[in-house]
Amino acid sequence: MSLSGNIQSAPANSRGFDADTVISSATAQQFAAQGYTFCIRYLSLGDSQGAGDLSSSEANDILASGLALMVVQHVDAPGWSPSQSVGQTHGNNAVTNADTIGLPPGLNVWCDLEGVAASVTAQNVINYCTAWYNAVSAAGYVPGLYVGANAVLSGQQLYDLPFEHYWQSCSEVPTVAVRGYQMVQTLVQNPVNGIGIDDDMTQTDLLGGQALWLTQNSAV
Template identity: 85%
Template sequence: MSLYGSIQSAPANSRGFDADTVLSSATAQQFAAQGYTFCLRYLSLGAEQDAGDLSSSEASDILASGLALMVVQHVDDPGWSPSQNTGQTNGNNAATNADSIGLPPGMNVWCDLEGVAASSTAQDVINYCTAWYSAVSAAGYVPGLYVGSDAVLTGSQLYDLPFQHYWQSCSEVPALPERGYQMVQTLVQAPVNGIGIDQDVTQTDSFGGQVLWLTGSGSTSGQ
């Protein structure tokens, strides 16, 4: 059963955060009271959600606090080797886990691209990303790409991928030609409200594209 809410395009200059820590209802409310408008939590790499990653109850608490919600899938340990098969498996798992939480189709589900083995070729990464995109898109979600350190691909190669939503990490990464990024991450050194976070700010890309998040208001609808 889908979580109650609506999928919306995120206004530019919205301030949010990503966290690899379960948010209690009280903590989510603290962030909302401090002017944060959204958060990103994690989907597991495996076929089922792990303890510590997003659950249905946590998602409900986040939405009830007034924060909008998006999800990003964990990436493997640094030095991992991408392939088409791995991309398909991870993409299928991301979609399955998003659905198990009750996240409705039409919202962004993000692929974390970073820490790729130095021996990997650009084509290996392209094959991985394309297969991941296809698996997530086939499930009705809107794939997005988080571009982190050691992603191997140039800006032009990133742009040529099928993604239409890009998230710039706080690491030094290539500029994205023509389109640009829809969300930019900033490193936060000290814990906020007792947890480690990175800050994220939305922006409208050069094609008018914006990230798609789930909010707790209104009825569920895909866009």
């Protein structure tokens, strides 16, 4: 069963956070009261959600607090080797897990690209990203790409991918040519409301694109 809510474009200068920790209803309400407007939680690389990953009940708690919601898939351990077949598998698993949670089509589902082995060619990364994109897009979700450290690709190569939604990590990364980023992440050193987070700020990219989130309200 799909989560109830509306898919909306994220207004520029909306402050949110990403967290690899289950968010309780009380914690979600704390963040909302402090002016955060959205939360990004995790999907598993495997074909089922792990204990610390997003669940349907947690998603409902986040939405009920007034926070909007997006999801990002975990990345493999640093030094991993992307390929077309791995991208297809990871993309298919992202779809399976998003569907199990009840996330509706039209929502941004983000691919985490970082920590790639130094020996991997740009073409292998391109093949991975394209296969991931195709699997997620075919299911009706809107693929986005988180660009982290050691992603291998240049700004032009990132733009040449089929993605239209890019999220800049807190690492030093190239600017996506022509388009730029729709979200910018900032490192947060200390726990907030008892959990580790990174801050994220939305913006409209150079082509007018914005991130797409799920909210339970008509406006955030």
